[in-house]
Amino acid sequence: MPAQEFDFKHIDYSYGMSNSQVPVIKQDEAGFIWIGTQGGGAYKWDGQALHPLADKLKYDLIIDLIPLGPKEHLLLSYNRLVHYKNGKITELPYNKYTEGSDDMVRRIYELDDAILLLSSKGRFSIISKSDFSIITSSLYASDQKFSPKASVEGDTVTLFTSSQTLKLNYVNSAIDTISIYNSEQKFKPYQLSESGNSYLVLKYDSLIKYDKQLNKKGYLTHDLKVNIYQAAFFKGYYWLMGESGLFQCKAEGNTLNLVKKHLSYPIMSFYISGDFMWLGTMKGLFQIQEEDIHLLQADNDNYNSGYFDFHQVGEEVWGASVNDGIHIFEGGELKQKIKSKYPSYNNCRSFVELGDDSIMAASNGGLMKIHKINKGFTYYELYEKPILSIQTSDGNIYIGSSRDGLFKWDANHMVKVPFTGELSSNSIYSVVAIGDKLFVGTEAGFNIIENGSVYQPKALALLNSTPITSIVHVNDSVLALGYAPGGVILYNVLTNTILHEYHDRNGLSSNYTYVLKLIDDQLWVGSSLGIDVIDLNETDEISQLRKFNKIAGAETFYNSMIALDDEVWVNTIAGTVVVPRNIVDKYHDQKYYPIQIEGVEPLTFNDTTVINLDKESIEIPYQHNSLRINFNVAEYNNKHAALRYQLIGYDNHTNDANENKYAVYKQLPSGNYTFKVWHENDEASAATIDFVITVPFYLNKLYQAIFVGIALTIIFFGIWYTGKLKVKKQAEEQRIKEEAQDALRKDMAIDFHDELGNHLAKIINFSGVAQMQALSETQEAAVKKIEKSANELFVSTKDLIWSLKKENNNLEELFFYIKDFAERLFDHSAINLRCYKDANFSHLTFNPKASRDLSLIMKEAFTNIYKHAEAKNITVELNECKGAKACFSIKEDGVGFNQDEVLKKNGLKNMAQRASRSGFILDITSKVGEGSTILITIK
Template identity: 20%
Template sequence: MKGIILFVLFLNLVLPQQFPLRYDVFSSNEGLSQVTIFHILQDHEGFLWISTAYGLNKFDGYSFEQYFNDKDDSTSIAYSSIGKLFEDSDNRLWIITKGILNLYNREQNNFIRINKTDDLDIYGIIEDSKRNLWCFSSKGLFEFNYEEKAFTDFSNSSEYKELIKNHLYEDFTIYNDIIYSASRKGEIHLYNLQNRVIEILHDSDKKFADFITSIKSDNNGDIWITTLEKGIIKYNISSKKFSYYNLQNKSTSENNFFKMNTKKKEELLAAGKTGLHKYNLQEDRFEKIRLQEISSGEEKNLTITDINIDNHNNIWFGADAVGLLKISNTKNQFKVLSESKNNPNSLPSKNVISLVEDSENNIYIGTFNKGVAIYDKNFNLLQHLENNPNNNNSIASNNIAGLLITNENKLWINHFYKGSSIIENNKVKRLPKFGDKKATLAISSLQIDDDNILFGSFLQGLVIYNKENNTAVEPIYDSSLSLPSEFGVISIFRDSKNNIWLGTNGYGVLKYDFNKNLITKPKNEKLFDLSKTYCIYEDTDNNLWFTTDKMGVVKFNSTNDSIVTYLSNDKYSQLSYYGIIEDNNKNKFVSSNNGLFLIDADERITSYYLEDGLPNNEFWQNSFIKLQSNLIIFGGNEGLTIFNPDSLLELSTEHNLMLRKFKLMNKEVSPGSNPILPKNLEVLDKMVLSYKDNFIEFEFASVNPANPKKVTYAYKLEGFDDNWFFTDYKRRFATYTNLSPGEYRFIVTTAENNQPNINNSRVLDLIINPPFWQTWWFYTLMVLLISSIIYSFYRIKINKIIEMEKLRLKIASDLHDEVGSTLTKVSMRAQMLEMQINGEKESNNLKRISEQAIDAVSTMQDIVWAIDSRNDNAENLINKIKDTVFSMLVEKNIKVDFEITGLISDLKVPLEVRQNIYLIIKEAVHNITKHSNADSAKIYLCNSTEKLELIISDNGNNYYQKEFSTGQGLKNIEMRAEKIKGKVEYVKENGFKIVLSAPPIK
């Protein structure tokens, strides 16, 4: 507020009473529940709370959230008719509705009802210096214990009981732990909270007015009282003196006041039936503030019901039957003078073509169709020059093309195709044409000396006019120039070196030598490429500036011949730049057909638009001026934009970012209505969603920033978005679809020049739970299940192996015990019969039976050995081989050598490998004993990582013919080798050698 009031006071010194404060309106069209406003409060988070005749409203600067009573919901506000609002030092928000004290539950975005009207009919709440809460009710003043939700009466004295019996308090304030309460009967009662004493404050009469509407204390020890019909009363606590401010004969016709705002004494405001009034500290009086609605441009008389000054010094007030009104701090730094039917001091036309100032600080404003308006330095309208067909002493036309103040302080007016009008001492001299030149459209001008003036024309280029002789001369054009017979010179400027520069309408920048009457190209031909140049200007550092059409703003340093271009990137490439003015701090202000731009001394660019307080975004060529008072004015199609460059405010970079709404599947989710949103989104730190919640949207806002429409937002979902996304105030939401299960972090912040302000952000952790089949516990369960199945199969296999081994063991035992025993008996009986029979033939048959029985026993023993699982290791295999080989070869006096490697004792040897290796060796040894005539043999058995190798060799010499002729034994060897995936080779070298290669035993 300080910025506003100080700015207003500044304008009062320079522009007294000529510029109203402009305001925006928020009504039911913008979402306000009802236009009858009782109270406005800004809470610690920046939200504006507005109590109305129907509904409570929460405003974030962009949209309203409404609260009403719901008879089926005990957590809704008690009544829809809302009274006073109060936020205590613990940031608790209290709302009073028809006697019910409601506490706003921020976590759940609902309300807790404290009392019942049967017990206490509460209509006010206040807090003392010790943070105790006090409530006014129909039964008096009560101290409220928040923890116990209990009320304690202020006093039990009979005096107190008698006093409160007949009084209800309209308003109250507290200062030094004394409550000053305004009775509806016009009395002021003082409640001393320290000693629990009550007294009546009075001047000559204890009754100040028939009706006191409000009472407020300021920081200087003054109590301010507003009344109906009797104006405003000030009570100074230290001096105990009263001051009365009766405004009936000053700035208003009535003295009905409703509210005061006493944030600071120099900013004290009073609101009432006749509008808004501010306190003039120096003159100790109240003055009415003129108010103008921005949208209509009209001044309004309003009945104001409440006032609040927010943390950006904007003034908010309720206007009866209108709604919520805002006097923006930033918008009112620009003052507007335009056409208004209800204001006799306004412009005759809102279309401003040209501006000049004379030596007496009078301002001349040329309009498109209403002549010239002349204002003094305080913007009081002095005179309106317009054409009168019946008066030759009037100007030639109301259509103004350009203005010039001559060296003699004469006003030279150029018209559209009507020549010129020259004003001196209130006399008008019409000049139909320049010498022998026909009337032309002269929009720019420059006086060279007392006699000669340069005029720039849309059709005739440059015209050099000698006013003494009334002659016009055309310039000479350099031979390097190729210009049409009709072209426009739209800007003329003489720099500090007396160079004259011409800006043309499509033919670049040219230079003019007055002494030679010669037009040439500039030395730096890049300037010649600036097709259409509306304005040429020299700054305090002697740089030349050129404003162009769609080619930006160009700075030319003639010392080093360098050129720098501004406002030419894609964002601004289609703009036309008209005027440029430098302030006392080397800041340049540039007008365009879409906004006003500031290029500061550090070459940073700030833009100003309609939402910043401009009456319109479109300005006009040659319609700009810097006054001697340092005020800058730009003209356009909505009048004048006037401002003091030294008082322009920088927007605050402090923002309170809030998540305002959450939508699931395009439907808004309320706190507590869905497990996803267990509490208010504004206080939520983490959100957990299901994988099915695949369409979500967050709405966000900076809560009541200085200028809501100027805020740029940046947001990002970490874990999903690689880059930041930037958006403006119109699209304050982020939408995401088909997010994969996982953990994310949503961040929203403000941005400057496409750079997010990460130090000022709102963060929400987001967890997307996967489907159950993608959870860790499901994976664990599956691992356990699969492991159980595998283990079950393994156990089944092991059990089968064990059963098979048991079976093998049983078969081996049965074969050994039953079949082996029987065969042995057969063999023994055959031998006994052989000894008893003398016949040779019978004896041979019995002998053969005996041998076959012995062979059968041997074979059966081999089978028993093979299938016995107790023999499934390398040690048993080696022992079996050695036993068999020794028993077979020693009997034949054949020496045998063994070399066995790679077979450790407990190495498990598969049944098939063990059996076939053994039988191959047995078959080979059998052939050695039977056919080889050898006296020595060698058995080599090696198990390596690469293969199992078996070599059986002898030194015999008679083996081959017999064995290869029949071939049965070798075939058996080959057959058994194939069973273990091996290969057999036969080598005749110093005897006979069998070589077997098979896969290794692992």
């Protein structure tokens, strides 16, 4: 018989443990496991995470502990006994519990209403649970050689010392001796282990089993040849623990046979509760549980093969292997392999019973018959081609070929099933007969053969050209169809309708369905993501077994599944997975540990307030009304507990079930609240806590009256003062507006004067020429120039108006305006004008005054060049420049001028004034004979 698989979960430094030696393990009423470590303090294990009890105990060498409540513990270390409650640690009078300085307390036990302390020298002390005062104390073995042990049930104690074994009863604050056992029932304390309802007494090569009344119940020997310190009985095995590891043994007769050795270092302590065993070792804590879902032991032992089909033959299970013949299992072990002399027959596909002590098997080589007893092969030479499937349905054997269609077995002959029309494919995967109809799944769709004709039902048009991998006869009217890539369909053959579709959007692990099996009114589905179970009775609930154990998520590519008495075998790419038949019911019926509300803490930043949950009335100050409520539940299996919660008095409905272990509420109003948390679908398991958010002082009636009075005074004063400020502001805005208008008018007058004077000077010059000469051709030309100047004066007036428009006051528009002016000015001259810019400057805006100043500076520059420079080339550039918003430059190659003389003239002085008042930097450089450069930097 192979060993049942057990899962070993190792809790060590990676979980936050600061010391890995674990000499003590206890469990509290809520199911949490508590451990003490040698130099790392105490921890709580909830199945998912390790939680330290207290930083103040972080370096204590804990040798025993008792969980007295959610946040209350009694902890024993060397020469120290402390009481821990809600973060407070109290030292107890250790010396009162011992026989002198060379004695020490070795163990502590919880009675119904008191605490029992045992010292190395046999001091037996009972202390109160409330104040830890000594109620009674006795010395039972002054010559004690080994530390005593005790077994406690309620207030009855069985005490094991080196010199005697006796049963004591704690009644009315006193100890009564019930019985003293004879010498045959006397053991050295270190030899004894308590396991369930038995005592296991260890010798070097044997184990004696006693019941709780110390009646001998068995004697087992072993040949491990190692020192064994402790023993336990768990899940049908004896687990012997010694200095060199853990030994899993099976009792056969009076002998313990080693099944498997685990670990390789000393086991210090153990604890068994329900389906779990915990081991305290030199290298951390181990949580051990029997694996519900596991690989077939043969596959674990490197016999992993792919199987296209399984078939039960008496006590044997035959596996149709891929290219390796037939594997025969018994009791979960690979017993035998039988192979054909022809290689193609060793690639087996499926089996059916023939009823004559023989099995028919399909293979890549054709059909063959194997005798159940002698395992001999007989080959049918009727058809020596690959066969995909053989199935028994309605008393007939149907044979699905790889390329030649569907056959029926008839008196040792293969007869082609007769019909008119064509199947959607001649590669047959599955066949089911109901009445006079044949339902055929092929490589390319679903077919019905009825009354000698074949057709594809319109209701299942979605299956056309789709591989139908499996068909299962659910009842007289319903078929389950598995197809890839689509999932599973329930099809009513009488009404030709689809009853239900299952896919990855409503619970299936995957749409790639390979195999279906009806087991106990449940539809088992093998897919590319493992095994699912559909409840066909009521709920259509889908259970994904990969959530119970990840090995059940392996791909079931080879399509083989068999239901045995208590388990189901499913072949996957990871090996053959063994699943209990009742796996779904087991997980649905499992009992959760009770939920424990562990604390309420404020979320205020840097808030160290501790809210004591032990008080009858929990009042939380209003300034701490943002809270995090922490709760927890022990969960040691692979299915995480989904919890719901509701804050009654605040939440209108419960939250959706999830795996979070906390709830956060922000800015809770004052009032009474009840927080309630429970397991999904089990509100009876709810844990609750009541608390009050106090009323803030500012909601006090007197305070409110004073506050209203002050508020009204402030409001009336605010209205008066706001009105006063409004009148003052309006007056100030009017003054600023008028000043701005006056300044603008003044500047416009100056600008207009400059423009008009420029052009009038030309008119005066040309008029003088006309007065000095008769109206010759030259005079006629002068008159024309006078007319032209008048026109230019008109244009300048329009330009002045342009500059006053707000939409023109950005540098981009100004550049094109100046460019246009220059082109018009130099249009009829021999000067070559070039204008460039390297970016878009529409984002740079000016006030009207600055815009006007910049345009006039540029115009004045161009006019001076036109009149005096005798330039051949002028270059105008607008560029982005470092340290400024933009740079405007004019370069000309004319005669140049003497800067000291020319810069004093009015034209250039005006340019400088305009630049200065608008915040521009004007830089003019020139040398005689080398031209001039005018640079305007816009900051």
